[in-house]
Amino acid sequence: xxxxxxxxxxxxxxxxxxxxxxxxxxxxxxxxxxxxxxxxxxxxxxxxxxxxxxxxxxxxxxxxxxxxxxxxxxxxxxxxxxxxxxxxxxxxxxxxxxxxxxxxxxxxxxxxxxxxxxx
Numbered sequence: 063x064x065x066x067x068x069x070x071x072x073x074x075x076x077x078x079x080x081x082x083x084x085x086x087x088x089x090x091x092x093x094x095x096x097x098x099x100x101x102x103x104x105x106x107x108x109x110x111x112x113x114x115x116x117x118x119x120x121x122x123x124x125x126x127x128x129x130x131x132x133x134x135x136x137x138x139x140x141x142x143x144x145x146x147x148x149x150x151x152x153x154x155x156x157x158x159x160x161x162x163x164x165x166x167x168x169x170x171x172x173x174x175x176x177x178x179x180x181x
Contacts, residue, residue: 091170092117094161098145098176106148108178112141114161121163130156145178153181 094114101107114123127138132147132155147155159174 091166092121092123092163092172094123094159094172094174096157096159096174096176098157098178101144106146107135108145108147108155108157110143110145110157110159110176112159112161112174114141114163114172117163120165124162124164126160126162128158130158147178147180150180154179 092115094112096110096112098108098110101109110127112123112125114125116123123141125139125141127134127143129145131150131152132145135144135146136142145155145157155178157176157178159172159176161172161174162168163170
């Protein structure tokens with residue numbers, strides 16, 4: 063596993079020429095995991111969930127979901143979605159999740175993919 067040391071430094075210029083420096087360090091980037099299961103309520107729906115850690119109150123995960131077929135019923139910016147596959151003729155659906163953390167560099171962004179076998 064790749065380990066990254068991140069250091070974020072922010073400089074604030076204050077009145078009268080003073081400079082305030084704020085530095086935050088992380089030993090590695092946050093992680094995210096994607097799971098998908100068949101809905102217990104409807105045969106043609108699947109429930110997918112993202113579990114992403116949040117290293118601090120400033121580093122909130124932001125979610126973005128897409129599917130290769132079917133439709134996302136819930137808000138694709140939330141950590142949990144329901145996918146409706148009613149009428150999908152494909153044998154499988156690819157679920158793609160992208161997670162970004164506010165105020166962390168793009169090198170920490172995570173992309174997860176899950177294949178749901180329909181038939």
